[in-house]
């Protein structure tokens with residue numbers, strides 16, 4: 001155990017009801033005649049059991065059993081854990097999510113939007129928001145954020161653009177903004193919220209990438225404190241919980257129909273929620289809310305500052321900095337080498353230096369300074385970037401042909417839901433130009449739409465469709 005971890009473990013213990021209940025259940029095993037059928041790992045493949053550990057399989061259970069409470073409705077330790085999370089994040093109510101923030105966005109759309117209702121949403125939103133609208137039948141009105149052409153990414157959404165949309169579409173029922181972008185670009189949510197209040201429409205904010213913000217003063221302010229009505233947080237992305245686990249928060253003073261959101265969540269969620277995932281959300285909140293968690297986050301911020309300072313000294317490699325009119329989340333470091341594509345830089349880091357980054361595009365790559373990264377990790381990355389900066393790597397064409405970050409403005413020919421459910425045919429990609437798309441094409445990361453059902457397919461889409469041989473189009 002490193003000294004850093006030993007020291008962290010000594011710091012404040014914070015209440016974590018699901019973790020405690022699961023521990024109690026583990027220490028007091030019953031004769032089990034219920035799901036999951038592997039029965040504490042006895043029925044598992046030995047190799048898998050060895051890999052994951054007997055203890056992990058012993059605590060792999062679902063709600064209903066062992067006095068662990070239920071998720072829908074929230075009872076027992078699960079209810080208590082959700083209440084503690086609401087307090088820690090500054091929300092009126094918090095729902096634990098399985099199936100990630102995707103589940104939260106689906107529930108918000110299903111619970112709060114209606115067929116034919118117009119929703120103002122940034123084009124670079126995650127596909128889960130669009131899936132939600134396909135389910136509810138709401139129609140997106142596309143907000144086009146600033147473009148950072150030089151970096152090949154979308155930038156911030158301006159309050160002025162939101163106000164223009166609301167002025168020109170008095171029947172719009174809601175504004176739904178993604179903040180920050182995947183690369184950490186932050187919009188002025190305070191002003192956007194003031195605009196929404198002026199026009200009397202709710203504001204939802206997809207903060208999938210921002211669950212750390214409430215726990216460190218060097219990070220931007222969460223929309224929960226800036227007048228938004230609801231926020232999703234992918235705790236599993238940066239908050240320290242296990243993959244797939246997220247949270248949906250309803251803001252303190254919001255008058256959203258919370259009951260409708262809860263009912264939608266109940267329908268969308270599995271009926272066998274993993275207690276391990278729920279416990280990991282409880283643990284992540286308890287950790288972030290403790291002195292230990294705050295120290296880990298402080299370290300992540302300091303590491304990010306160090307990485308940025310060191311990149312500033314390089315000749316060819318640069319990082320996206322806060323500039324006029326927008327801020328960034330310092331822990332998300334978008335890097336590019338002016339000689340190489342982002343994909344090429346990613347492959348050099350991976351093959352030559354055994355480094356895996358968050359994502360890469362034709363333009364650049366994204367490094368996350370995480371709460372779990374040590375200074376030694378960052379020093380290694382800096383050393384490798386220094387070596388690359390001084391070497392003569394060249395680009396490889398096949399890595400460049402494909403475009404990754406969809407930045408096209410759609411030509412809409414049919415409503416999203418009608419097109420999704422219309423009769424379709426599958427054609428070779430080249431024959432689809434001039435036809436109307438019938439499927440969602442939004443690869444992850446970042447899950448941003450290249451094409452949506454109902455949109456005209458043009459020549460400009462082709463560089464984004466390198467991996468597709470065929471596309472579904474409307475008959």
Ligand SMILES: Cc1ncc(COP(=O)(O)O)c(C=O)c1O
Pocket residue numbers: 099100101102103105125126128178182206208209234244246444445446447
């Ligand atoms: C902005 C945004 N919202 C929502 C999601 C969905 O989150 P999850 O993977 O937790 O379902 C993502 C995932 O990448 C995202 O980038």
